[in-house]
Amino acid sequence: MAVAWIGNRETLVEHAAAHAAALLWSSRCPVFSFDTDIHGTRAAIALAERVGAAYDHADGAALARETALFTDKGAMTVAPGETRRRADVVVIVGELPKIHHDFVGELADTTPDLSARNEREFFLVGSNGTPAPPLVNGRTATLLSCGQVSLGATLAALRAQYRGRQTSQSVSNFDDFAKALTAARFPVFLFSGHATEGLALEMLQGLIADLNRKSRASGLHLPASENGWGSVLASTWMTGFPLRTGFARGFPEFDPWRYDVARMIAAGEADLHLRISTTIVRPQKKRNRLALIALAKTKEPVAGAAVTIAIGEAGVEHEAVVYSSRTGSLRSVDAQAASELPSAATIIRLVANNVSAEAALPC
Amino acid sequence: MLTKIAGGDIIDPVNGRLGKGDVWIRDDKIVAAPAAGAADRTIEADGCIVMAGAIDIHSHIGGGNVNTARLLLPEQHAAHQARPAATPLSNAGWSTFETGCLYAKMGFTTVVEPAMSPGAALHTHLELADIPIIDKATLAILGNDDFLLSMIRDTASSTMIEDYVAWTVASTRALGVKVINAGAAAAFKENVRTFSLDDMVPSYGVSSRKIVKTLQAAVEGLGVPHPLHVHCNNLGSPGSADTAAATIAAAEGLPLHLAHLQFYGYGTEGKRRFSSAAARLAELVNATPEVTIDIGQVMFGQTVTISSDVMRQFSARGSAHPKKAVIHDGDGNGGGIVPYSYGKDFYGTMQWAIGLELFLLIDDPWRVFFTTDHPNGAPFTAYPALFELLMSRKARNEMAAGLSQSALALSTLAAIDREYTFEEIAIMTRAAPAKLLGLTDRGHLGGGAIADIAVYRRDEDIAKMLGKAAYVFKDGDLVVQNGEITHYRWGKALRLNPSPDKAMVRRLEDYHQQRYGLSLDWFNFPDSAIAREQPFGEVPCRT
Numbered sequence: 001m002a003v004a005w006i007g008n009r010e011t012l013v014e015h016a017a018a019h020a021a022a023l024l025w026s027s028r029c030p031v032f033s034f035d036t037d038i039h040g041t042r043a044a045i046a047l048a049e050r051v052g053a054a055y056d057h058a059d060g061a062a063l064a065r066e067t068a069l070f071t072d073k074g075a076m077t078v079a080p081g082e083t084r085r086r087a088d089v090v091v092i093v094g095e096l097p098k099i100h101h102d103f104v105g106e107l108a109d110t111t112p113d114l115s116a117r118n119e120r121e122f123f124l125v126g127s128n129g130t131p132a133p134p135l136v137n138g139r140t141a142t143l144l145s146c147g148q149v150s151l152g153a154t155l156a157a158l159r160a161q162y163r164g165r166q167t168s169q170s171v172s173n174f175d176d177f178a179k180a181l182t183a184a185r186f187p188v189f190l191f192s193g194h195a196t197e198g199l200a201l202e203m204l205q206g207l208i209a210d211l212n213r214k215s216r217a218s219g220l221h222l223p224a225s226e227n228g229w230g231s232v233l234a235s236t237w238m239t240g241f242p243l244r245t246g247f248a249r250g251f252p253e254f255d256p257w258r259y260d261v262a263r264m265i266a267a268g269e270a271d272l273h274l275r276i277s278t279t280i281v282r283p284q285k286k287r288n289r290l291a292l293i294a295l296a297k298t299k300e301p302v303a304g305a306a307v308t309i310a311i312g313e314a315g316v317e318h319e320a321v322v323y324s325s326r327t328g329s330l331r332s333v334d335a336q337a338a339s340e341l342p343s344a345a346t347i348i349r350l351v352a353n354n355v356s357a358e359a360a361l362p363c
Numbered sequence: 364m365l366t367k368i369a370g371g372d373i374i375d376p377v378n379g380r381l382g383k384g385d386v387w388i389r390d391d392k393i394v395a396a397p398a399a400g401a402a403d404r405t406i407e408a409d410g411c412i413v414m415a416g417a418i419d420i421h422s423h424i425g426g427g428n429v430n431t432a433r434l435l436l437p438e439q440h441a442a443h444q445a446r447p448a449a450t451p452l453s454n455a456g457w458s459t460f461e462t463g464c465l466y467a468k469m470g471f472t473t474v475v476e477p478a479m480s481p482g483a484a485l486h487t488h489l490e491l492a493d494i495p496i497i498d499k500a501t502l503a504i505l506g507n508d509d510f511l512l513s514m515i516r517d518t519a520s521s522t523m524i525e526d527y528v529a530w531t532v533a534s535t536r537a538l539g540v541k542v543i544n545a546g547a548a549a550a551f552k553e554n555v556r557t558f559s560l561d562d563m564v565p566s567y568g569v570s571s572r573k574i575v576k577t578l579q580a581a582v583e584g585l586g587v588p589h590p591l592h593v594h595c596n597n598l599g600s601p602g603s604a605d606t607a608a609a610t611i612a613a614a615e616g617l618p619l620h621l622a623h624l625q626f627y628g629y630g631t632e633g634k635r636r637f638s639s640a641a642a643r644l645a646e647l648v649n650a651t652p653e654v655t656i657d658i659g660q661v662m663f664g665q666t667v668t669i670s671s672d673v674m675r676q677f678s679a680r681g682s683a684h685p686k687k688a689v690i691h692d693g694d695g696n697g698g699g700i701v702p703y704s705y706g707k708d709f710y711g712t713m714q715w716a717i718g719l720e721l722f723l724l725i726d727d728p729w730r731v732f733f734t735t736d737h738p739n740g741a742p743f744t745a746y747p748a749l750f751e752l753l754m755s756r757k758a759r760n761e762m763a764a765g766l767s768q769s770a771l772a773l774s775t776l777a778a779i780d781r782e783y784t785f786e787e788i789a790i791m792t793r794a795a796p797a798k799l800l801g802l803t804d805r806g807h808l809g810g811g812a813i814a815d816i817a818v819y820r821r822d823e824d825i826a827k828m829l830g831k832a833a834y835v836f837k838d839g840d841l842v843v844q845n846g847e848i849t850h851y852r853w854g855k856a857l858r859l860n861p862s863p864d865k866a867m868v869r870r871l872e873d874y875h876q877q878r879y880g881l882s883l884d885w886f887n888f889p890d891s892a893i894a895r896e897q898p899f900g901e902v903p904c905r906t
Contacts (some may be wrong), residue, residue, distance in 0.1 A: 074687035332888035
């Protein structure tokens with residue numbers, strides 16, 4: 001089976017890696033975007049340092065909002081295990097990514113064994129159109145809404161009403177919510193940057209801080225992308241900075257606007273894009289002579305790519321370490337259907353070994 | 364390869380070597396001088412001090428809370444980036460890569476991360492694996508987890524508790540056990556805001572003292588070399604010296620290590636009701652031979668406090684500088700990240716003085732350990748300056764002259780003449796940590812020891828001398844010359860490996876399935892997940 005191409009021409013992986021390395025070495029402004037496991041991320045960041053690249057998640061906007069909550073404001077958070085065992089009130093804040101719907105369903109199907117209340121109520125902050133995760137056992141979440149205003153405005157109204165302040169628009173079912181909070185021992189707010197703006201995330205943390213003046217509450221961070229949040233963690237320990245970091249000047253600089261890789265590509269700043277993801281990018285319009293190196297799970301060359309190398313899916317075709325929102329930490333995953341396709345980390349190291357004659361990558 | 368470090372001033376308290384001499388290295392081990400044959404490489408150490416590589420027993424260098432602190436504070440290292448260096452990622456801010464390089468440059472070759480949440484063991488070890496050059500180790504946190512508290516409540520046998528502790532240590536690849544404000548994180552989840560040694564954890568009816576004593580007995584029973592590592596209750600509170608004194612008394616003849624005692628050295632005298640109780644605590648430590656302590660020295664400037672004492676960190680969030688914090692309720696302890704700047708005001712001066720008093724008033728350098736509780740009291744990069752304060756009364760007086768005199772008036776520091784000798788430094792930072800951790804293969808320069816060696820060129824400026832080693836060997840590899848990294852390598856994480864009891868594993872499997880809806884497999888990991896060759900080094904338990 002072919003696993004590497006230069007343009008549309010099938011070739012050996014070693015040749016494709018060498019060609020990719022040559023492109024990276026000659027690039028004026030290389031950018032990386034990835035959606036990969038921890039070891040793929042580590043290898044990619046080490047390569048980025050070597051070639052002076054900027055890097056980001058393949059779908060970085062939502063992750064950037066979540067990251068900004070921590071870099072700019074801080075947060076009160078709780079582990080998913082404690083949420084399952086202790087949350088007697090669960091508040092779903094806005095739209096959650098589908099990958100977390102099973103866990104929300106699990107919360108609806110269980111009761112908190114570490115809470116004296118031994119029951120669980122559900123609320124949903126949003127509008128009538130906010131898609132709610134399906135709850136089992138015929139349970140429903142009580143809607144807390146200010147009509148069609150933004151989620152941030154609804155959270156602001158909720159926070160103001162909780163503090164006994166006047167609001168221009170009252171939150172629907174607020175009395176039920178207030179009653180539930182009065183009885184609650186450990187309410188937990190489920191949040192994600194998936195469809196929630198940064199200011200809304202901050203407002204939510206303000207509400208949680210208010211609740212903690214006299215009682216307990218916390219927030220469960222359900223990241224927009226599990227791979228993405230894993231990459232945030234790995235980037236932070238490797239460079240001191242989260243994603244949207246660049247090595248243009250030989251050392252890492254974090255700048256969530258400047259190193260927004262999607263922006264850099266759209267603005268024509270980048271001249272080479274290394275995309276690492278098992279999903280295949282859609283063919284892009286040729287603009288600004290941007291060259292593409294694609295590491296993807298594919299049986300054919302990615303349209304428009306100067307180099308394509310096939311990789312296996314982490315945790316499916318090879319063992320992997322991934323972030324798990326179910327445990328709130330990193331998890332080792334065995335290959336479920338092992339194949340001979342190499343991991344992203346393997347290919348990235350192969351490319352790096354062709355970039356220069358220096359020592360092997362540290363990761 | 365045979366290497367000779369020739370003509371240095373050897374300081375090796377364990378083997379009684381003090382004075383001019385040679386040290387020989389064959390490959391990765393220290394050996395006796397060969398009867399014949401010339402060295403393949405000779406390091407001229409005339410005018411240098413030669414000691415074993417230093418060991419830091421308590422420094423928060425990796426894991427979930429440390430990484431959250433990095434995430435919270437990108438601005439804290441953007442302003443002082445190092446320029447590009449020859450070693451991969453070694454110039455990267457406050458990162459794993461920089462951590463290993465900075466420690467090695469000072470002659471440290473083994474560092475213990477003292478607070479690993481068992482649920483984040485894989486994350487912690489992945490970070491430690493990315494710390495180059497030095498060896499690492501971790502202590503697993505217990506004492507706020509439902510499984511243990513339930514067992515204590517239900518009066519489980521000591522054997523069952525030992526089985527659980529053994530499983531935790533083995534599965535997390537830890538070198539020991541730490542308890543952090545025992546029971547307080549569990550109590551905080553039930554809205555308790557202060558928690559002392561004899562307070563009860565709600566819903567369990569178990570006191571903090573009972574948790575500490577239970578874990579102390581289990582650690583002793585299992586033959587874990589390092590005594591139970593205790594972060595006491597009431598950290599940072601005026602009057603916390605009473606808590607520390609009560610905890611010291613609770614040792615009751617069994618080994619116990621109290622972490623960062625400086626943060627408990629606070630009395631309630633003076634108009635601010637904040638004074639030094641260091642002399643009292645030092646006297647207690649001196650009189651209690653089964654107790655060891657590390658200091659957690661405060662040095663001035665910006666830092667970030669990182670602690671799994673979530674209750675304490677929650678109460679401290681108002682003093683955050685800059686004004687942001689993360690408070691996390693974890694499955695056991697969780698943690699709190701609160702940035703803080705130690706100023707030269709009354710309170711900062713008092714904390715600084717208390718740490719030094721403890722260092723200087725505790726007589727036995729085998730029982731007092733050199734730490735800043737990195738980064739809680741100060742970043743470990745402050746170590747050279749701290750060595751100077753310990754070894755020079757003049758340096759202390761010069762520093763004190765610019766500090767709060769009203770604070771110093773409430774401490775005994777000005778009256779202390781003691782200056783640490785190099786031999787005492789070698790005990791406190793090499794020999795004693797190795798003994799405390801059960802690491803017989805390091806901390807000394809005797810034959811058979813691993814060749815972890817630091818060579819310092821003598822200089823009147825102690826901070827300069829101990830801040831940039833002339834030569835550092837790690838496992839026989841020359842990794843530092845003239846204070847710069849010359850060779851990049853990967854160390855190991857040192858761990859114990861007690862055999863888990865099969866019945867306990869079954870019980871834990873059932874517990875995780877029932878309580879978390881997850882198999883135990885979700886929390887285990889193979890060594891291969893670390894993606895480094897031989898990521899772990901095994902240390903035996905006492906028999």
